[in-house]
Amino acid sequence: MxxxxxxxxxxxxxxxxxxxxxxxxxxxxxxxxxxxxxxxxYPTRPTVSPSLALAAHKPVTTALVRYSSSSPNTDDDVDVMAGIKGDAKVIKETFSLEAVPKDALYLGMAGVIPYVATSLQTVYLAYEINRAAVAGDGLIFSGQSAEFMLHILEPIQIGYGAVILSFLGAVHWGFEWAGYGGRFGYRRYAAGVIAPAVAWPTLLLPIEHALITQFLAFTFLYYNDARASVKGITPPWYSMYRFVLTFVVGASIVATLVGREQISGIVSRDHNISEKVSALLFLQQKEKAEAEERRKAEQEESE
CATH class of the missing domain: 1.20.5 (Single alpha-helices involved in coiled-coils or other helix-helix interfaces)
Incomplete structure (x- = not known):
């Protein structure tokens, strides 16, 4: 069993x-x-490509990989172009002057022409002075003529800058009289007083010191105007309007300083305020001494 x-x-x-x-x-x-x-x-076994091997095991995954590698990456390009266009639109809207009244815009742009003109002339005359120092003669003007014209331009640019600074301070008086954004009294009147108080003493300073002082004054006034625009005590367009004009004036001042730096060792140095005051006191003492000598000479003749 x-x-x-x-x-x-x-x-x-x-x-x-x-x-x-x-x-x-x-x-x-x-x-x-x-x-x-x-x-x-075939005696030798043919090689099988990795893609075919991958297709044998995971055909769906391989198809997705092939499609992603072969299809153009249009989404990223569209996103990049859209980002660039968006940034350009933001910049255009930020620096837009469309809200500025046309008469104020045109007159403001015309007001910076003297500053730009004197700055460009300073740069050109500095080139002429340098050329005359190296080659013996300038391109159009001689070295002495260029230096003489440069000394004529100096008080024009500084004086015009002092006028513009005083005008920018007086604008706040106008806003106060009009009651724009309310009444602020001394706090808003102070801007109109500080501006000329800083501007006009620059007429007594050497040219480089005067230009630097006016550059700082323009920058401070723009900062004050921008804060006033944010607080609503000036028109909304006023801050951008002031930014554009201040930028042009500041660039002109920098160009003038660069041009003068190129001829710092060639052109005779301007006297500072202390030297001018000392020269004035010396002349007064000299005139008093001469008057005393004449008086003594008259007494001796009379005796």
Whole structure:
């Protein structure tokens, strides 16, 4: 009995193993029939590209990778161009002068022409003086003529700057009289008083010191006007209007200082205020001494 059961189990195991081997052999013949045939034709096995291997395992992922690599990256380009256009629009709106009344804009732009003209002339005359010092003669003017014209331009530019600074201070008096944004009294009148108090003493300073002082004064007044515009005590367009004009004037002052720096060792140095006061006191003492000598001489003749 034991022998019969053992024989039956052996038969069942043999049948199941034979069926599995048949199934495996048929699957292998169907799947690998083409590779085996090609390998029989070609002694060396052809290389399979990684993309094909990836496609055999993950066809959907491979298709997405191929599409992302082959399709043009238009989204980033569109985003970059949109960002640039947006930034340009913001800059244009920030520095826009459309809200400024046209008459005030035109007269304000015309008001900076003398500053720009004197600055450009200073730079050109500095070039002529340098050329005359090196080559012996200037391009159009001689060295002495260019230096003489330069000394004529100096009080013109400084005097005009003092006038403009005084005018910018007086604007706040006009706002106070008109009651724009309310009444502020001395606090708003102070801006109109400080501006000429700083501007007109620059007429007594040497040219470089005067230009630097006026540059700082223009910058401070713009800062004050910008704060006043934010507080609503000046028109909303006034701060941008002042920024553009102050920028032109400041650039002109810087150009003048650069031009004068190029001829600092050639042109005779201007006297400062202390030297001018000392010269004035010396002349007064000299005149008193001469008057005393004449008086003594007249007394001796009379005796």
């Amino acid at each position: 034991l022998y019969r059961q053992t024989a039956a189990r052996s038969v069942l195991r043999a049948i199941s193993s034979s069926n599995a081997s048949v199934a495996r052999s048929s699957l292998v013949n169907n799947v690998f029939k083409a590779p085996l045939t090609s390998s029989a034709r």
